Amino acid sequence: MxxxxxxxxxxxxxxxxxxxxxxxxxxxxxxxxxxxxxxxxxxxxxxxxxxxxxxxxxxxxxxxxxxxxxxxxxxxxxxxxxxxxxxxxxxxxxxxxxxxxxxxxxxxxxxxxxxxxxxxxxxxxxxxxxxxxxxxxxxxxxxxxxxxxxxxxxxxxxxxxxxxxxxxxxxxxxxxxxxxxxxxxxxxxxxxxxxxxxxxxxxxxxxxxxxxxxxxxxxxxxxxxxxxxxxxxxxxxxxxxxxxxxxxxxxxxxxxxxxxxxxxxxxxxxxxxxxxxxxxxxxxxxxxTGGDWWGVGPGAHGHVGGTRWWNVKHPAAYAARLSEGVSPAHAREVLTAEDRHVERLMLQLRLDTGFPLDEIHRDARPAVARALGDGLLDPGPFRGGRAVLTLKGRLLADALIRDLT
Structure with missing residues (x-):
């Protein structure tokens, strides 16, 4: 962490x-x-x-x-x-x-x-x-x-x-x-x-x-x-x-x-x-893919239903809180619908299953078209409605994701 x-x-x-x-x-x-x-x-x-x-x-x-x-x-x-x-x-x-x-x-x-x-x-x-x-x-x-x-x-x-x-x-x-x-x-x-x-x-x-x-x-x-x-x-x-x-x-x-x-x-x-x-x-x-998990331990992060939290860092502080019956969580954030959309796109576009084209915001569609033309997206899945990275696209994944968000 x-x-x-x-x-x-x-x-x-x-x-x-x-x-x-x-x-x-x-x-x-x-x-x-x-x-x-x-x-x-x-x-x-x-x-x-x-x-x-x-x-x-x-x-x-x-x-x-x-x-x-x-x-x-x-x-x-x-x-x-x-x-x-x-x-x-x-x-x-x-x-x-x-x-x-x-x-x-x-x-x-x-x-x-x-x-x-x-x-x-x-x-x-x-x-x-x-x-x-x-x-x-x-x-x-x-x-x-x-x-x-x-x-x-x-x-x-x-x-x-x-x-x-x-x-x-x-x-x-x-x-x-x-x-x-x-x-x-x-x-x-x-x-x-x-x-x-x-x-x-x-x-x-x-x-x-x-x-x-x-x-x-x-x-x-x-x-x-x-x-x-x-x-x-x-x-x-x-x-x-x-x-x-x-x-x-x-x-x-x-x-x-x-x-x-x-x-x-x-x-x-x-x-x-x-x-x-x-x-x-x-x-x-x-x-x-957006599942839920509980993070146990100092500095661990958890996520349930769009709420993300993170524990105190030091093992001594972590142990002290639990010994007192108090949550070891240091802070949390409740993600907005847009936050969750951006995170889904950032994570799922890196997978071989890709991301649904119809869930990409309309103002990012020109960037999608450029990515297809530049060989960053696979035309086969694209015709099936999904944005899937090519090998070249994997090399430039971070930049492409920025363009699409």
């Missing part, structure tokens, strides 16, 4: 949501995001709401975290009332969730199941660093109900990992995938980052080849973003490293799409590829 708290409206101590948010509750997909804000070390490019042991300070600890998170799950049940809300997806992110004992993660999942009930076939994902798991912990997670694991591989090049301040060795992600498969995980993702300063095209090809060879059924690939306040930003500002180049990033994206397609992966979101529809990340699809 971003390190800066956003402004917003106050949240009642009870966490009560506006009546508008509860309208239609249960008719939309519902999930949980559980933020685990702990890391062994801080990566130089990361500005997420995470804490090393030295940064935590008094009032918070890893040992107590699962119990605190369970209290927020119970709060969610009180706030959402008696509505039938079978949980279709649960995603443990961070930070590094697997710095907690597997039993702690399972206890939070069991609380979600106890309070809400997991839907049949629910997808339950945890993120993990390759060095933060072993065969025994993966077996405990799988036995406890986890169905999917997402490993932060980032690169197969030792010098690129060093720039990113990643601790694992280049071969460890493939070992972790094998261990996850042996533990019974049917779905495994590898996260990659491209355009790190010092990375070459050959480095990137080698990383993709290593990821494909490892045998995941899902790959996410993101261009490195230099965030203000990070060690990486400071190194670039001092001239120690070059700023990532947009043209290089575009070339790396084309390399990724070609190599992944040749290996049997299909894109379904601009930065995500899967070997089958079943391998797609259903939790992220819930975000991208």
């Amino acid at each position: 971003p390190s800066v708290l956003l402004d917003g409206d106050p949240v009642p101590a009870s966490g009560e949501l506006p009546a508008s948010a509860l309208e239609g509750l249960g008719t939309r997909p519902f999930g949980f995001y559980v933020h685990v804000p702990f890391c062994a070390t801080r990566c130089g490019y990361c500005d997420f709401n995470t804490y090393t042991a030295a940064e935590l300070g008094p009032g918070a600890s890893r040992a107590d975290y699962a119990r605190t998170a369970v209290e927020e799950v119970r709060l969610a049940r009180r706030v959402l009332g008696d509505a039938e809300l079978p949980v279709q997806t649960v995603f443990f992110g961070g930070g590094t969730p697997t710095l907690l004992e597997a039993g702690d993660l399972v206890s939070v999942l069991r609380a979600i199941d106890s309070e809400f009930g997991l839907a049949p076939g629910a997808e339950v994902t945890t993120e993990a660093n390759p060095e933060s798991v072993d065969p025994a912990s993966l077996e405990r997670l799988r036995a406890g109900g986890f169905t999917r694991v997402s490993f932060g591989m980032q690169s197969a090049s030792a010098h690129v990992l060093a720039v990113l301040d990643r601790r694992h060795t280049p071969g460890r992600p493939a070992e972790a995938v094998r261990e996850a498969r042996a533990a019974g995980f049917g779905h495994v993702n590898l996260d990659l980052i491209y355009s790190t300063p010092g990375e070459t095209d050959d480095d990137w090809r080698a990383s993709l080849a290593a990821a494909i060879e490892a045998g995941p059924d899902h790959v996410s690939a993101y261009s490195l973003i230099v965030e203000d306040g990070t060690r990486l930003a400071a190194r670039i500002r001092r001239g120690e490293l070059p700023m990532p180049d947009d043209d290089v990033a575009a070339d790396r994206y084309l390399i990724a799409d070609a190599m992944l397609a040749e290996a049997g992966f299909s894109w379904y979101e601009v930065s995500n590829w899967a070997v089958s529809e079943d391998a797609r990340c259903r939790h992220n699809l819930l975000y991208w």
Whole structure:
């Protein structure tokens, strides 16, 4: 999560949501995001709401975290009332969730199941660093109900990992995938980052080849973003490293799409590829298609029925509020109909299913026509009434979305 708290409206101590948010509750997909804000070390490019042991300070600890998170799950049940809300997806992110004992993660999942009930076939994902798991912990997670694991591989090049301040060795992600498969995980993702300063095209090809060879059924690939306040930003500002180049990033994206397609992966979101529809990340699809979710943990964001809120950042403040029976939410906003339209367009246009043409505002229609003429939109789906990006369109997705909103 971003390190800066956003402004917003106050949240009642009870966490009560506006009546508008509860309208239609249960008719939309519902999930949980559980933020685990702990890391062994801080990566130089990361500005997420995470804490090393030295940064935590008094009032918070890893040992107590699962119990605190369970209290927020119970709060969610009180706030959402008696509505039938079978949980279709649960995603443990961070930070590094697997710095907690597997039993702690399972206890939070069991609380979600106890309070809400997991839907049949629910997808339950945890993120993990390759060095933060072993065969025994993966077996405990799988036995406890986890169905999917997402490993932060980032690169197969030792010098690129060093720039990113990643601790694992280049071969460890493939070992972790094998261990996850042996533990019974049917779905495994590898996260990659491209355009790190010092990375070459050959480095990137080698990383993709290593990821494909490892045998995941899902790959996410993101261009490195230099965030203000990070060690990486400071190194670039001092001239120690070059700023990532947009043209290089575009070339790396084309390399990724070609190599992944040749290996049997299909894109379904601009930065995500899967070997089958079943391998797609259903939790992220819930975000991208306007579902509801409750965000558990410091700095976590939730969204129900057009109301979005975010929790206090620090684990100590988070724990203190819940121990007092008070919502940990820092602030919230109630989205207008136009806000929700813009967000739907921004997210759904990035999907392979695209966005309905008849829902694009009339004053944006000339931009739609230009995008079609420039080869950014696929003419086949266009004739069927949907705006779907071409490969060229994916490269220019952010600019096109700005034109259409």
